[in-house]
Amino acid sequence: MSHLINISEAASLALHGLVLVAQQSPNTVNAKYLAEKLDASEAHLAKIFQRLSKSGLVRSFRGPTGGFVLNKPAEEISFLDIYEIVESKIILNDCPLDKTGCTFENCIFDDALINISNNIYKTFKNIKLSNFIE
Amino acid sequence: MSHLINISEAASLALHGLVLVAQQSPNTVNAKYLAEKLDASEAHLAKIFQRLSKSGLVRSFRGPTGGFVLNKPAEEISFLDIYEIVESKIILNDCPLDKTGCTFENCIFDDALINISNNIYKTFKNIKLSNFIE
DNA sequence: TACATAATGGTATTTAAGTACCAGAATTAG
DNA sequence: CTAATTCTGGTACTTAAATACCATTATGTA
Numbered sequence: 607m608s609h610l611i612n613i614s615e616a617a618s619l620a621l622h623g624l625v626l627v628a629q630q631s632p633n634t635v636n637a638k639y640l641a642e643k644l645d646a647s648e649a650h651l652a653k654i655f656q657r658l659s660k661s662g663l664v665r666s667f668r669g670p671t672g673g674f675v676l677n678k679p680a681e682e683i684s685f686l687d688i689y690e691i692v693e694s695k696i697i698l699n700d701c702p703l704d705k706t707g708c709t710f711e712n713c714i715f716d717d718a719l720i721n722i723s724n725n726i727y728k729t730f731k732n733i734k735l736s737n738f739i740e
Numbered sequence: 741m742s743h744l745i746n747i748s749e750a751a752s753l754a755l756h757g758l759v760l761v762a763q764q765s766p767n768t769v770n771a772k773y774l775a776e777k778l779d780a781s782e783a784h785l786a787k788i789f790q791r792l793s794k795s796g797l798v799r800s801f802r803g804p805t806g807g808f809v810l811n812k813p814a815e816e817i818s819f820l821d822i823y824e825i826v827e828s829k830i831i832l833n834d835c836p837l838d839k840t841g842c843t844f845e846n847c848i849f850d851d852a853l854i855n856i857s858n859n860i861y862k863t864f865k866n867i868k869l870s871n872f873i874e
Numbered sequence: 875t876a877c878a879t880a881a882t883g884g885t886a887t888t889t890a891a892g893t894a895c896c897a898g899a900a901t902t903a904g
Numbered sequence: 905c906t907a908a909t910t911c912t913g914g915t916a917c918t919t920a921a922a923t924a925c926c927a928t929t930a931t932g933t934a
Contacts, residue, residue: 608827610860611853612746618836621848643843649894669901670909693742702752709777714755714872718863719745726744729852738848770880783924803931804879
């Protein structure tokens with residue numbers, strides 16, 4: 607079973623977790639709460655939020671009452687931002703056979719994949735955290 | 741570095757390899773030739789073509805002069821067919837957090853992912869082997 | 875019949891993602 | 905100041921997918 611679009615559980619958890627953080631703003635939300643709410647491993651969630659924190663998307667506070675808060679307005683955080691932090695940098699698909707391996711003059715996939723990738727890219731960019739807060 | 745669209749090297753090799761087979765039709769083409777032409781491991785290519793063979797997309801012949809030939813017209817083989825054989829069955833994306841884990845009432849990703857997935861699906865279906873033969 | 879060729883299929887290795895564990899540092903509350 | 909809480913960061917384990925290896929079986933040719 608395979609998804610056509612590449613979204614790891616980690617990226618999905620990051621988005622869902624950040625929505626929860628945004629909803630509680632300006633209060634802090636801790637990893638334990640997020641893990642329970644999303645039925646995920648706390649260790650995994652903590653790791654993901656460490657990366658979000660290092661990248662400046664959230665701020666973190668230690669100690670009791672500690673946790674995470676958004677570091678910028680929810681309107682300014684897109685799923686693309688999150689995706690790039692969690693999944694690493696995006697390649698706007700060219701042929702998955704790297705160029706050295708392919709002896710066809712014109713890439714078989716060319717237009718098709720690039721168009722779709724751009725489409726996905728734009729869609730990810732348009733998904734903002736603020737979309738999910740009432 | 742990550743591709744937005746999920747296409748393994750195996751699926752890509754299958755497509756490229758089948759194009760080569762189609763181009764040589766009705767002659768057989770063997771795995772060694774394909775591997776060289778595509779600069780891939782022969783073992784890997786052989787495995788991929790085993791699956792294509794079992795699924796009836798190609799016929800295989802052993803022995804000297806053996807190899808693979810298409811088992812149906814190039815117009816009737818789409819990249820979708822190939823993808824489903826090599827990658828396993830497609831999930832038209834719903835949320836990558838499985839339902840049990842997600843506590844949001846409406847899937848955060850819903851429309852966006854499903855639309856894109858359908859788009860990819862159609863695109864894959866429209867890519868036929870015959871597109872690549874002169 | 876013997877030999878070389880080519881697919882087959884089982885198994886093993888590699889890689890990446892997800893997950894778990896734990897000691898350490900910071901911070902709050904009593 | 906002490907104790908409890910929470911993030912940090914390093915490491916290790918687990919699992920699944922991708923890839924590689926190899927002995928076997930089938931087949932055409934001389």
